[in-house]
Amino acid sequence: MTETLDQRRARLMGPNVPTFYRHPVHIVRGQGVWLWDAAGKRYLDCYNNVAHVGHCHPRVVQAIAAQAAVLNTHTRYHHDLILDYIERLTATLGHGISQAIMTCTGSEANDLALRMAQAVTGKTGIIATDNTYHGNTAAVSQLSTRRPPIGGRAPNVRLVPSPDTLAPLGGSLESQPQAFADNVAQAIAELQAEGFGFSGLMLCPVFANEGLPSVAPGFLDPTVAVVKAAGGLILCDEVQPGFGRVGSHFWGHESLGFAPDVVTVGKPMANGHPVAACLARPEAMAAFREAFGYFNTFGGNPVSAAACMAVLDVIEDEGLQARGAATSAYLLNRMRALRHGRIVNVRGKGMFFGLEFGGEGAGDFAADLVEDMVARGFLLNRIGRGGATLKIRPPMVFGRAEADLLADALQAALAVR
């Protein structure tokens, strides 16, 4: 008997390895917004934010190939490219954030951010939302709302209720900003009472893993005031919203109008090449570098820096932030025109879109719809409480033509259920 791909994967990678879809797709080729499977079927990629400037963008591929042929070492030697990149990237940030540690994954960057908050404050208490994910290291996974780890969840972690569009904290969208801040204040008081003290709040400024709830500019102002008053740091996880994805701004926190102390970036940074970074103000960086020894062998190597540079070049030269904003407005209008009794909310921010379903079994309804869309050649997924919200988060080169293809397919898939 021939071993199936599923069986071979289980034999070599073990059980419970996460895949997308009931029958994982077997992708062999990518270009721009398109992916092809082993049978030659073409899929419109409505999901992969990592391939930010489009799958296999030739300028990124060329940058990687060229630098890999010349030099690939590490930051214990001097090299200009990592410095050029940090200078260019931090120039897009305000609030005095001018320094970086380069890592290989967003998880590593967030693991560092937690320790920066500890180094600045001398405390270990940390807060995140109760429906989030910030990475997979032992320390950072304590902030995820999954199974409790062996030995129990770390007592220095508090998870506060995440904002919600349909069931807002405090009972209304107007009350939600203060209600969120009040919960943070209560968590701080608990951490202080238990002797951990308070080091910081880590959050994604578009609450991408929380289902992209609608939050207006200024939403976090009461929370930031609470955190600052308690001497904590705002650790802003820009792994998903950064690099122009929110359309209106280059960074998610800019769109809400608050000043983070630490910013972490990853996934789209080099279009899939493994690189990420933890960016900070000099005083936070100095406190960290004083308290902890840290070196990352692969982090900030010349090839990674070249790939990162190429992504910034493409974002600028192809005007992807503005293009994303235009596509966003167009696709959001088309999604709002979709008609189905299950649709309870349509929302979007830049190249993030949520289509939320309601009623009994809304999660199953969304799951079936996702599978139908895959069969129709459209890759997307679902998120949020109960998994009842379609999550659409395409590469930034997704344009009006692709928006029409997606909206037409969604309408057709909804029409038959």
Add this chain to the structure above:
Amino acid sequence: MTETLDQRRARLMGPNVPTFYRHPVHIVRGQGVWLWDAAGKRYLDCYNNVAHVGHCHPRVVQAIAAQAAVLNTHTRYHHDLILDYIERLTATLGHGISQAIMTCTGSEANDLALRMAQAVTGKTGIIATDNTYHGNTAAVSQLSTRRPPIGGRAPNVRLVPSPDTLAPLGGSLESQPQAFADNVAQAIAELQAEGFGFSGLMLCPVFANEGLPSVAPGFLDPTVAVVKAAGGLILCDEVQPGFGRVGSHFWGHESLGFAPDVVTVGKPMANGHPVAACLARPEAMAAFREAFGYFNTFGGNPVSAAACMAVLDVIEDEGLQARGAATSAYLLNRMRALRHGRIVNVRGKGMFFGLEFGGEGAGDFAADLVEDMVARGFLLNRIGRGGATLKIRPPMVFGRAEADLLADALQAALAVR
């Protein structure tokens, strides 16, 4: 005034960023065993194990470039290449280790290994040596002998005295294996008494960070017996010794003749491309996958897998393990012929070499010698207690001609001090 490179680096990366040498070299190009700085000066690379098959090996560069142009996604889709690679890599391992989780750094792999031991045993107590380094995540850096972290060192960690060539545990090289095991047994008893229980022992099988002490085959047998009797796992950090570097065997643990439960790999795996892995027996993998959710966006992407494959191809096709063994024997003989009153020990294992100095100020003597060698165009460094041991760990393509260049330069540098 023009900003120097040191100043620019401090401005963009912060203070205390580790560099090699009193005046960091500014490397701009690499090929094989050679590196060039910005002034055109050529250096023989006697240190960088990451560039395992030689800097910028054309087959690795080509593999990366070719796959990056075709597809770079993640393991939530099916892809053959990661499976082909895990199958090929695990075929080099015995003891039933047949599965892998691909990550981006050795630190991430060791962070996973710690959780695998927790998942299998349900306990959290962990042991390492007192002069080591296994990575930089918050969890793994608890095993490093650096400044205590904010909030204090985790109470579930015990560091036992590392083996030593000149000051062996128990007073003699013969007593050292049992003395090391006795210390592990005592640490286990302490962890059990304090309620953490015992999950495992993490170690590098050549004790590379401990200064490469001379340990004979069978050295760890008493320790493995102690760990097994207590129900713990042997977590074998092969990030440095793996992939043929020890010469006699493909893996460090093979050369000592013990059976690890988990093996972690990293640095040389793809010649500098950011990839690493945690390899385990199916029962350990299943326990982990049952206890923890884990997905790594970049880990095991097709480009990383292609780079990994190319490195295995080169190791095989160029016979690098056998070549390393031959070069090792030759260079070790030349090093043993070096004459200086400060030399107290010369040792080597495959393409790892240690040249230890004694007497008052031996660390400073070694430091000055390192700087002199850099000035002469040879990159190496120092390690071990007091930093009194020269650490030589070149790419595997380092041959007899390079060994002569190095030995001649060492003799010349020693002759003038």
